[in-house]
Amino acid sequence: MSSIPIWVFAVILLIFLSGYMAIRAFLAEKKLDRQFIEREGKIYMERIQEERMKRREQE
Incomplete structure (x- = not known):
């Protein structure tokens, strides 16, 4: 868990947020x-x- 940079989590979160907004x-x-x-x-x-x-x- 500590070997994965925080920006990777941020990018994944933004991808999901973008998908949610597109569906909406x-x-x-x-x-x-x-x-x-x-x-x-x-x-x-x-x-x-x-x-x-x-x-x-x-x-």
Whole structure:
């Protein structure tokens, strides 16, 4: 244990920290993408409903 320099432990710790931050960023981006898709889907469904209402009024 005493033969391994402290900087080696620091590098290993930083590697794990970097991995944790990468996973955290990936999950946050995935959540944002899901919210964007959901918002765009709602807009699309509203347009479809408006189009249906227009067609019913024309009949």
